[in-house]
Amino acid sequence: MEMIRVSSSSQPSKVAGALTSILREQQNVVMQVIGAASLNQAMKAIAIARGYIAPGGYELYCIPSFYDITIDGQVVTSIRLSVEMHEKEFFYHKNS
Amino acid sequence: MEMIRVSSSSQPSKVAGALTSILREQQNVVMQVIGAASLNQAMKAIAIARGYIAPGGYELYCIPSFYDITIDGQVVTSIRLSVEMHEKEFFYHKNS
DSSP states (O other): OOEEEEOTTSOHHHHHHHHHHHHHHSSEEEEEEOSHHHHHHHHHHHHHHHHHHGGGTEEEEEEEEEEEEEETTEEEEEEEEEEEEEEGGGOOOTTO | OOEEEEOTTSOHHHHHHHHHHHHTTSSEEEEEEOSHHHHHHHHHHHHHHHHHHGGGTEEEEEEEEEEEEEETTEEEEEEEEEEEEEEGGGOOOTTO
């Protein structure tokens, strides 16, 4: 599965473009972020990318998880966002 | 639909508990955050809550969107996270 690393200086609109182009090839992609500022850019990118794929009848779903990575010998907890593209009718809510 | 407001000082484990208890009553809930630090706490809460609902065979899916709100006469862009609980087998991936 492809992995996109998003940093605090990443531009959400550019990340959204990358996300969309990968998701048109395969149904899911993982985004990895370290820290609140990077997570913010990543989530904005997902919100923007939703607009790119919406005309095709698709929606983006994101699943966050913790993932420890080692940087310069130090363990850092990153957040991995698994982003999935599904057709909208996939999600029928009994209660909404 | 219920709305949870998450701030930068919210404890992710407590938010995860609230999220889980609402999701056991209804299939989706909206979390509203303003700023990167609050978004960080909200996403951690979702990651933690996944562990609470996983034994029942469920998974959490989050959909971010921008939402303008007015605070003291000023327009602020918040992020709304629509969190949905679905059975795991709902999500079959052709490409994974």
